[in-house]
Amino acid sequence: MVTVIGLEGSANKIGIGIIQDGKVLANPRRTYITPPGQGFVPHDTAKHHQANVLEVLQQALSEADVKPEDIDAVAYTKGPGMAAPLISVAVVARTIAQLWSKPIVAVNHCIGHIEMGRLITGAENPTVLYVSGGNTQIIAYLEKRYRIFGETIDIAVGNCFDRFARVLMLSNDPSPGYNIEQMAKKGKKYLPLPYGVKGMDVSFSGLLTYLEERAEKLIKTGQYSKADLCFSLQETVFAMLVETTERAMAHCGSNEVLICGGVGCNLRLQEMMGKMCEERGAHLYATDESFCIDNGAMIAQAGYLMFKSGIKTNMEDTWVTQRYRTDDVPVSWRD
Amino acid sequence: MERVLLTQGAEGRVYDTKWLGRSVLVKERFIKKYRHPDLDAHITRERIKAEARALTRCRTFGIKTPIVYDVDFTTNEIFLEKISNSCTVRNYIYESVSKKLPMDSSVMMHLAERIGRVLNKLHANHIIHGDLTTSNMLLVPPYDSSDIILIDFGLSSVDEHAEDKAVDLYVLERAILSTHPNTEPLVKHLLNSYKVAGSRSAEDIIIRLDEVRLRGRKKLCFG
Numbered sequence: 001m002v003t004v005i006g007l008e009g010s011a012n013k014i015g016i017g018i019i020q021d022g023k024v025l026a027n028p029r030r031t032y033i034t035p036p037g038q039g040f041v042p043h044d045t046a047k048h049h050q051a052n053v054l055e056v057l058q059q060a061l062s063e064a065d066v067k068p069e070d071i072d073a074v075a076y077t078k079g080p081g082m083a084a085p086l087i088s089v090a091v092v093a094r095t096i097a098q099l100w101s102k103p104i105v106a107v108n109h110c111i112g113h114i115e116m117g118r119l120i121t122g123a124e125n126p127t128v129l130y131v132s133g134g135n136t137q138i139i140a141y142l143e144k145r146y147r148i149f150g151e152t153i154d155i156a157v158g159n160c161f162d163r164f165a166r167v168l169m170l171s172n173d174p175s176p177g178y179n180i181e182q183m184a185k186k187g188k189k190y191l192p193l194p195y196g197v198k199g200m201d202v203s204f205s206g207l208l209t210y211l212e213e214r215a216e217k218l219i220k221t222g223q224y225s226k227a228d229l230c231f232s233l234q235e236t237v238f239a240m241l242v243e244t245t246e247r248a249m250a251h252c253g254s255n256e257v258l259i260c261g262g263v264g265c266n267l268r269l270q271e272m273m274g275k276m277c278e279e280r281g282a283h284l285y286a287t288d289e290s291f292c293i294d295n296g297a298m299i300a301q302a303g304y305l306m307f308k309s310g311i312k313t314n315m316e317d318t319w320v321t322q323r324y325r326t327d328d329v330p331v332s333w334r335d
Numbered sequence: 336m337e338r339v340l341l342t343q344g345a346e347g348r349v350y351d352t353k354w355l356g357r358s359v360l361v362k363e364r365f366i367k368k369y370r371h372p373d374l375d376a377h378i379t380r381e382r383i384k385a386e387a388r389a390l391t392r393c394r395t396f397g398i399k400t401p402i403v404y405d406v407d408f409t410t411n412e413i414f415l416e417k418i419s420n421s422c423t424v425r426n427y428i429y430e431s432v433s434k435k436l437p438m439d440s441s442v443m444m445h446l447a448e449r450i451g452r453v454l455n456k457l458h459a460n461h462i463i464h465g466d467l468t469t470s471n472m473l474l475v476p477p478y479d480s481s482d483i484i485l486i487d488f489g490l491s492s493v494d495e496h497a498e499d500k501a502v503d504l505y506v507l508e509r510a511i512l513s514t515h516p517n518t519e520p521l522v523k524h525l526l527n528s529y530k531v532a533g534s535r536s537a538e539d540i541i542i543r544l545d546e547v548r549l550r551g552r553k554k555l556c557f558g
Contacts, residue, residue: 140513147513153502154550190373197490199466199506235371239378242369243345250345251470251514275369280343 003066004073004307005096006300007053009089010081010109011133012040014049016056017297018064018071019304022119025064027290027297028056036169039162046084053092060296068100073312075303078106079324080134086320094318105303106313109294110135110326114146115305116298117260121285127254129245129273130326132261132294133158136241138200138248139326141334146326149248150200157237158263160204164233167215168226175293180230181266187231191224195236200247202240207233238269242276255282265292309333346382346489354404354414362386364411364489379411382489387413389462389488396460398453399484418484420476424450425469427478428515439520442479447521451528453483454507455537458500465490467507469514497536501543504529508544 003020015029032048034040061067076093079086097104114128128139128146136157138150155163158177165176170183194210196203211233218224224232245257257277259270270286277284291298309332338350338361347364354361364379383406393400402416422430424446436442450472457464464471466487474481492499504526511518511525530541 142513143516148509149513150509153505153547190371192373192377195374195378198502199468199490199510201502201506201509235374239367239370239374243367247345247466251468272369276367279368 002072002304002308003070004075004105004300004304005060005071006075006107006112006296006298006303007057007089007093008077008109008112008294008296008299009049009053009085010077010079011085011294012045012048013294014052014056014085014089015294015296016053016060017295017300018060018066019297019300020064020066021304022301024297025066026060027295028059028063029293029295030056031174033173036171037166038172039166042082042084045082046088049085049088053089056296057092057096068096068102071100071102073103073105073303073307074100075105075107075299075307076318077109077112077299078319079321080109081320081322083320083322086322090318090320094315098315103307103312104315104318105306105311106318107299107302107306108324108326108329109299110137110139110324111146111329111331112298112302113260114139114258114326115302116291116295117258117285117287119301120287120291121258123256123258123283123285125254126256126258126285127245127249127252128258128260129241129264130261131157131241131259131263131269133162133263135261136202136204137326138245140248140252140254141331142252144331144334146329146331148325148327149251150202150244153198153201153203154205155208157202157204157241158261160208160237161233161263163208164211164215164229167212168229175262177263177266180234181268183227184230184234184268185227187225187227187229189224189228189231190235191218191228191232193232193236195240197240197243200244200251202244204237207236234266234268238266238272241269242272245273246276246280249280249282255280256285257282258285260287260292262293265289305333351417357404358417359404360401360415360417362413362415380408383408383411383413385465385491386488389464389491389493390415392460392462392493393457393485393488396456396462398456398460398462399482400488401484401486418473418475421473421484422475422478423470424472424474424483425514427474428469428518428521432515438518443521444524445479447524448528449481449483451525451530452532453485454504455529455532457485458503458540459533459536461493461495463492463494463499463503464488465492465503465506467503468510497540497543498547500540501547504540504544505547
């Protein structure tokens with residue numbers, strides 16, 4: 001039996017998970033929530049993580065009912081992410097690894113999402129749509145790398161949602177995206193928006209500016225409601241994502257799709273992707289918020305696979321980085 | 336008229352058929368049920384228009400593309416010249432890889448040159464392809480010296496800005512590197528050929544390309 005503990009804190013969640021041979025023993029998490037109209041800044045986010053990390057660690061150990069000596073390796077997020085929160089969590093990972101005399105494994109956050117998605121859904125070799133506050137990538141595995149076939153050329157889809165939620169002054173609790181999704185359910189009238197597909201890449205900044213410039217007037221004049229705008233935003237943005245995912249599938253000859261990342265728990269996105277898959281005889285794999293949204297177990301799972309394939313990180317190399325491409329990581333644990 | 340399905344891509348089916356006694360290809364764009372009906376109708380129509388326009392426009396500038404015979408907006412179909420014995424650049428590279436031809440061999444460098452030159456001509460005339468991949472470029476026998484024939488202009492547009500041209504190249508660069516491992520020398524030579532084939536504006540586009548690379552790949556990547 002191999003047991004790995006994983007620590008994640010690259011954005012506004014601090015999560016610690018414990019994985020034992022593909023089984024999630026514990027996966028507690030805390031989210032730093034800011035007032036409506038505001039995003040989370042690195043400094044305050046780091047303070048939140050520092051204040052909560054030990055409590056979450058304690059909770060993970062007691063829920064999993066394991067002692068430090070039962071753990072085989074400590075995994076932590078090396079990047080990509082915001083520097084201050086990443087550092088705060090890496091310090092804890094380094095400390096417990098040395099305190100408990102365990103090997104440490106530095107994990108790429110995006111790889112964590114992919115591997116957790118594969119574990120939970122059982123998808124073998126899917127085309128991955130990874131959509132979150134900071135990332136929008138269409139990924140497929142080829143020759144020992146998760147290769148990026150399509151991605152955003154400007155801002156991430158979740159960032160576009162977050163910022164539009166700020167324009168509408170929607171609550172950030174539990175997340176801006178969740179509140180846009182709820183609001184969109186009541187929307188009926190479709191506002192045509194800029195559609196930014198460039199080959200297998202997507203662009204959201206033009207669409208966001210278009211909405212930011214017009215939203216107030218459209219709502220005031222009664223032409224469109226807040227709900228209509230959320231609805232139009234989702235319909236347009238998700239159509240772009242489904243289209244580029246389908247193009248990548250056709251390009252790679254793949255018939256499985258895995259959606260992961262925080263935006264991945266949006267049910268309308270899942271529904272649209274499901275229809276696309278149905279039309280081409282493919283299979284959709286998706287997970288719910290407990291594993292879509294950043295969590296510790298995903299880092300533990302990627303760390304588990306890396307550790308089992310013989311990867312350990314030297315203590316002097318346990319730094320963090322804000323920029324860390326998914327395709328930078330040699331995937332030694334897959335054929 | 337009888338039709339034979341040749342390929343089913345992400346957004347359409349391509350059939351082999353007869354049109355006024357001529358052997359042609361029909362490209363049909365079908366309804367995407369996942370999309371909002373207004374959005375779907377709009378996108379389909381715009382793409383058929385863009386494709387027909389760009390294919391014709393290219394020919395007037397001496398860029399090889401299939402001839403457009405007819406466009407039908409009621410059935411969302413476009414009738415195109417059939418290019419016989421063609422091979423996609425994608426398969427040509429695969430073939431070269433299977434023959435153990437190194438990516439910096441003269442055959443591959445010559446391919447890169449031809450692609451770089453044709454794209455320069457495309458952009459010099461302000462045509463943005465919008466979906467440049469190695470599957471959207473054809474070669475006809477003899478492949479080693481064939482002109483590059485460009486296809487699939489559904490995402491194309493006409494634009495004079497360096498930005499759009501740089502994004503066009505960025506899309507191609509990424510498509511080549513992700514589809515064909517170890518093709519960095521090929522891409523480098525391709526971009527260089529693009530640059531030297533044109534005037535100062537080509538240089539500006541390459542400089543802009545560096546900016547585009549930094550934007551998507553590195554800037555925001557957490558969460």
